[in-house]
Amino acid sequence: MKFAAYSLVAALVASTTAAFTTTGYFARPSTVLDARRPFISGNWKLNPQTRQEAVDLAKEISDAVTSDTPDADVALFVPYVFLETAMEAVDGKVQIGAEGVCPEMAGAFTGAVSASMLKSVGVSWALAGHSERRVIFGESDEYINGQCLKLIELGMSVMLCIGESELEYNQNLAGAVCAVQLKKGLAGISKDDMSRVVIAYEPVWAIGTGKVATPEIAESVHKKVRDILADIFDQETAEATRILYGGSVTPESVDELMAQPDIDGALVGGASLDAAKFGRIINFESV
Numbered sequence: 584m585k586f587a588a589y590s591l592v593a594a595l596v597a598s599t600t601a602a603f604t605t606t607g608y609f610a611r612p613s614t615v616l617d618a619r620r621p622f623i624s625g626n627w628k629l630n631p632q633t634r635q636e637a638v639d640l641a642k643e644i645s646d647a648v649t650s651d652t653p654d655a656d657v658a659l660f661v662p663y664v665f666l667e668t669a670m671e672a673v674d675g676k677v678q679i680g681a682e683g684v685c686p687e688m689a690g691a692f693t694g695a696v697s698a699s700m701l702k703s704v705g706v707s708w709a710l711a712g713h714s715e716r717r718v719i720f721g722e723s724d725e726y727i728n729g730q731c732l733k734l735i736e737l738g739m740s741v742m743l744c745i746g747e748s749e750l751e752y753n754q755n756l757a758g759a760v761c762a763v764q765l766k767k768g769l770a771g772i773s774k775d776d777m778s779r780v781v782i783a784y785e786p787v788w789a790i791g792t793g794k795v796a797t798p799e800i801a802e803s804v805h806k807k808v809r810d811i812l813a814d815i816f817d818q819e820t821a822e823a824t825r826i827l828y829g830g831s832v833t834p835e836s837v838d839e840l841m842a843q844p845d846i847d848g849a850l851v852g853g854a855s856l857d858a859a860k861f862g863r864i865i866n867f868e869s870v
């Protein structure tokens with residue numbers, strides 16, 4: 584059993600006060616595993632279609648965080664226009680993050696949203712490097728690195744997404760692709776900054792396809808990702824960094840994934856739009 588349940592008060596305080604910190608709020612021994620508090624997150628992408636639907640979904644998801652919920656950080660990455668209403672709807676039980684950020688701070692960048700804009704409305708997290716941003720919107724490793732650096736510079740946190748395509752997977756290049764994306768994405772980030780970075784390994788072939796990586800495949804890449812982090816920083820930093828799995832995570836697959844030693848959480852797309860499904864994922868069971 585990898586994780587234990589907390590009391591309701593502990594879960595609520597932990598998810599509001601200590602969420603996204605690595606120190607935690609309670610008098611627990613400070614160990615490497617403490618730094619890797621499980622992290623269940625949803626990425627709403629271009630959904631839902633109305634403010635009211637966003638409010639209802641956020642409320643239903645926050646209702647799924649109960650006294651029996653495992654000790655975990657829970658977050659939703661939502662479209663910019665829903666950030667503030669989603670924050671109100673979850674009433675501190677779930678963290679609300681942005682799906683992206685512009686590495687520039689101000690100026691002639693039509694349509695962009697800066698890190699300081701996000702910070703000013705109470706957002707402290709953003710995604711960077713999602714494969715849909717890389718492929719559809721052409722975001723380069725350099726641009727993604729700029730996003731990471733800007734968020735860290737402003738005292739915010741970033742979830743850096745990495746992952747190989749199906750062709751690359753078939754060519755046995757998963758580790759190599761992740762190494763490039765990590766090294767380029769994290770350039771200029773210090774060991775200390777890594778306490779505000781979470782990595783999401785999302786094999787492109789598993790995103791939205793229903794083809795979830797088996798726990799064994801996911802674990803083997805997560806282990807590689809941790810080795811790459813040790814190479815970039817050091818073993819201690821690698822052991823303290825949370826690495827989440829993303830790609831068709833469902834209520835049926837979450838428990839076994841979460842049981843893997845190097846899988847510290849999940850970044851969930853489709854199933855995070857269904858409160859019952861995401862609620863079950865938040866309440867993953869130790870196997």
Ligand code: 13P
Pocket residue numbers: 626713785789790791792793829830831832850851852853854
């Ligand atoms: P799915 O869970 O729909 O496969 O999406 C995963 C994802 O892209 C999360 O960022």
